[in-house]
Amino acid sequence: MARRAPLHHxxxxxxxxxxxxxxxGQGSWAARHGLTQSYVAKILGSRREITPRVLAALGLRELPRAYEPAEQRP
Structure with a gap:
């Protein structure tokens, strides 16, 4: 299976x-996954972060964040 580029938020x-x-609809999807409609609405409205539980329901997983050295200051 080919690797795909990571997704952003x-x-x-x-x-x-x-x-x-x-x-x-939000209510149907939320009920199917044991969540509330309002919680799903907050995630879709960017008022809440996507949780591992929601990611798992979508068949996704969170990757660790990456860091790199900052540019050297003169």
Whole structure:
């Protein structure tokens, strides 16, 4: 299987929105995954971070953040 480029937060939210649309709405998707509609709405509205539980329901996982050295100051 070919490796795919990692998704960004906005991409993961778009995946959630697509899953919600396929399920027939926020309430349907939330109930299917043991969440509340308001919680899903907050994630879609960027008022909450996407949790590992939501990522798992989407078939995604969080990757560790990466760091690199800052530019050297003169």
């Amino acid at each position: 906005d991409d993961a939210r778009r995946c959630l929105q697509a899953a919600v649309d396929l399920a027939g």
